[in-house]
Structures are given as C-alpha cells and as structure tokens.
Amino acid sequence: MSRSGPRSRSIRRPLVRPLVRAALLTTVGMLALSGCGGDEAGPRLELSAALPDTPADGTVLRVGDPATQVALETSGLIDELDVEVEWANITGGPKTLEAFRADAIDIGSVADIPPLFAHWTGTDVRIVAARETVEPETHPTYALGVAPGVEVRTIEDLKGKKIAYSPGQAQGALVLNVLREAGLTQDDVEFVEMQSVDDAFSVALASKQVDVAPLGQTLVKTYLAKYEVDGATAIDPGVRDDAWTLYTPTTVLEDADKAAAIKEYVGVWAQAQQWISDHPDEFAEAYYVDHEGLSPEDAAYVVDALGEFTVPTSWDDFIARHQETVDTLVEAQDQEPLDVATLYDRRYEKAIAAAVEGS
The missing domain is CATH 3.40.190.10 (Periplasmic binding protein-like II)
Known part of the structure; x- marks a missing residue:
C-alpha cells in the first residue's frame, strides 16, 4: 500500500469574478x-x-x-x-x-x-x-450572528437590516431561505455582498459593517466569546441548512x-x-x-x-x-x-x- 503523508498547499485568496450565465453542458x-x-x-x-x-x-x-x-x-x-x-x-x-x-x-x-x-x-x-x-431541525450548520447593539430576536426582525450576503456560497442561499421563511423579500433588507472566507463575516459584524451575517458553528462560539460582552448575539436561522x-x-x-x-x-x-x-x-x-x-x-x-x-x-x-x-x-x-x-x-x-x- 502506498500513501502520501498529510500535505498542505497555500492557495491565494480567490479573485472576485462577475457572475455569468452558464453555457449548456458540453457533450x-x-x-x-x-x-x-x-x-x-x-x-x-x-x-x-x-x-x-x-x-x-x-x-x-x-x-x-x-x-x-x-x-x-x-x-x-x-x-x-x-x-x-x-x-x-x-x-x-x-x-x-x-x-x-x-x-x-x-x-x-x-x-x-x-x-x-x-x-x-x-x-x-x-x-x-x-x-x-x-436531526437538522435541532442541529443547524449555521447561526445568524447579530452585531453588537442590533436587536434581532427572530427572523422576522431582519426587516430593514443590513445582511452579509455571499451569492456563490451556502451562506447566500441560507439568507434567501431565511427571508422566505420570515415572509420577507430582498427589498425588505439591504444586502452587503462579500465572500465568507476565514472570519470575514465576524469582522464585518464586529465593526458594524453589517447588522446580521450567517456564521458557521465554528465561528459562532468565538464570535460570541469576543463580542457578547458588547451586546453581540446569535439566533437560529429556522431553515434546513x-x-x-x-x-x-x-x-x-x-x-x-x-x-x-x-x-x-x-x-x-x-x-x-x-x-x-x-x-x-x-x-x-x-x-x-x-x-x-x-x-x-x-x-x-x-x-x-x-x-x-x-x-x-x-x-x-x-x-x-x-x-x-x-x-x-x-x-x-x-x-x-x-x-x-x-x-x-x-x-x-x-x-x-x-x-x-x-x-
């Protein structure tokens, strides 16, 4: 049996590319x-x-x-x-x-x-x-992080809020599904488009560039540990993810x-x-x-x-x-x-x- 040991590559941060319509799948x-x-x-x-x-x-x-x-x-x-x-x-x-x-x-x-x-x-x-x-209903992959000083207790409270939005990632689809579940549309909120790489969403919340951002469970705990004392919170998204x-x-x-x-x-x-x-x-x-x-x-x-x-x-x-x-x-x-x-x-x-x- 041959097997390589663990290796790691350093890959540069992805360039921002405009979305384009897909071509038909090639034969x-x-x-x-x-x-x-x-x-x-x-x-x-x-x-x-x-x-x-x-x-x-x-x-x-x-x-x-x-x-x-x-x-x-x-x-x-x-x-x-x-x-x-x-x-x-x-x-x-x-x-x-x-x-x-x-x-x-x-x-x-x-x-x-x-x-x-x-x-x-x-x-x-x-x-x-x-x-x-x-048990996806009781174990969501993401939570909605809320910036310090912003009051969001339910997904209906998202109306009028600035929300971090990553269209090419699972977090982006999650936001759309949450809005639908809350009976809201994109016109009811303000999307701030950014990629959810590393801790970008946590930083955006902490600096109040956005009011709400979807955070993976790995980041939820560290985000609250740093900023809960300042009023940061997190809520369940209420949709399967x-x-x-x-x-x-x-x-x-x-x-x-x-x-x-x-x-x-x-x-x-x-x-x-x-x-x-x-x-x-x-x-x-x-x-x-x-x-x-x-x-x-x-x-x-x-x-x-x-x-x-x-x-x-x-x-x-x-x-x-x-x-x-x-x-x-x-x-x-x-x-x-x-x-x-x-x-x-x-x-x-x-x-x-x-x-x-x-x-």
Whole structure:
C-alpha cells in the first residue's frame, strides 16, 4: 500500500469574478481530457461508462478536505485506502473552485451551493458524494450572528437590516431561505455582498459593517466569546441548512484512474463521516482543538451544535431538496434554470451504498 503523508498547499485568496450565465453542458464526447497535476493522464473514461474498480499504480488523488483527513488519520481508517492521497488544506467554496481552476486538487468538500456556481460560472463539475445531518431541525450548520447593539430576536426582525450576503456560497442561499421563511423579500433588507472566507463575516459584524451575517458553528462560539460582552448575539436561522457534498471537475472523472481512485475514496469517506458521529469527543480534540486551534470547551460546543451526520445511500430526497434550492437561486438571482440531477454522478451513489452496507 502506498500513501502520501498529510500535505498542505497555500492557495491565494480567490479573485472576485462577475457572475455569468452558464453555457449548456458540453457533450461528453467533445470534452478534452487534460492531465491532472502534471501526472500522466489515465485512459479516457466516458461519463456513462462503468467505474473501474482499481486505479493504476502511482495514481494520486488530490483532496481538499482537512476535516476528513483528520478523521481518517485519527480513526485509523486511512489504512483502508489503497490509493495514494495528497491532502490540501483547502476549505470553502471560493477557495475550492479556484483550486479546481488552477488544477491544484481533484476533489473538494463543500456545501450544496458551490457546485451550482461552479456550473453557472463555466466550470463543469459533478457531485460524487452527499452528507446530511441526522436531526437538522435541532442541529443547524449555521447561526445568524447579530452585531453588537442590533436587536434581532427572530427572523422576522431582519426587516430593514443590513445582511452579509455571499451569492456563490451556502451562506447566500441560507439568507434567501431565511427571508422566505420570515415572509420577507430582498427589498425588505439591504444586502452587503462579500465572500465568507476565514472570519470575514465576524469582522464585518464586529465593526458594524453589517447588522446580521450567517456564521458557521465554528465561528459562532468565538464570535460570541469576543463580542457578547458588547451586546453581540446569535439566533437560529429556522431553515434546513445541512447539505454537504464532495464534488470534482468533470475532466477528472474522464480519467479512468482518477475515477477509480475517487470510487475507493468516497467509500472510506462515508465511513469516516460515521466515525465522526460515533466519536465526537475524539474528533473534537483532533480536528477542532489540534487542527483548528479551538479551546476544548469551544470544540465540544461545535460538535454538539452540529450533531450526528449520515451519508444517504439513496440520493433521491437529497437531490429533490437541492432542486428546491436551485429554483430559489434561479428566481432570486436570475440564474440559468438547471436540472440539478445532471450534476450528480450516480455511479458513486452505488459505490457508497456498497461501502456503507459492507462496513
């Protein structure tokens, strides 16, 4: 078995690009296969062909998913991987998409919005795995952070407020869904467009550039720890926000060796998500304390807030909810209509089901 040790790349902050309407998906047979990361490309694989079981020796899969890396290493599940993995310390939609465009990684871990904007801005991608929360109603992924001195106790109180808005990220869709749930429209609030990278939203709240911003649970605790004394608060968004995906450029899936490597990876990835749910204290220590630098108390808060994960072995319901999100974005942002099922490579649905049922 060959396997690389953990590696990290320094990827520059993404450039701000105007949104453009998506072109129609290019016919599979017209796509040109390019080499990945300087490696010699494997045999060409049609997107409709069965997935190979085994990649060629020396195939390297470049993965941007530090949380799963830590889970695999801590649990020992990494020993189940025969494929060589080169890890990149890349998270979030903008950084992952830029890494795809720079041919720096093969697969990324993001919420459900980045694959849509990759498609709408001209990068052909496919979703190869999905994850959701066991109890999404009581374990939201995000909270709505409220700036010091601003009174927002319910989502209806968002009327007239300045809200941080990231159109190409899950946080942007969350804001739109929250407004709909509250019976409000975009005309009832003021959007302040910015990317939710690093702690940009926390800084914007603290400096009162915005009144409200969606914050991941990792940031909620640190934001309140710093600014609650000044009057900062946070509220539950009141809408489901737990969709998570693995996605990859279509050109990667047209490389038979890379496609086979991903087949193996998603099976072990699914087991890692279950391990995270079954061992929250160990994961909190290994990832949130040792990797992310949170205190043990804050790490425990985050894993408790996020709850348990599950990896569906049938994607029907997940895709249906994703389509509802697409329709919201099409209406609110004037995006090109999209049948989101075309972005899912359901060959991997079967591979994940086999891995989960056999574990």
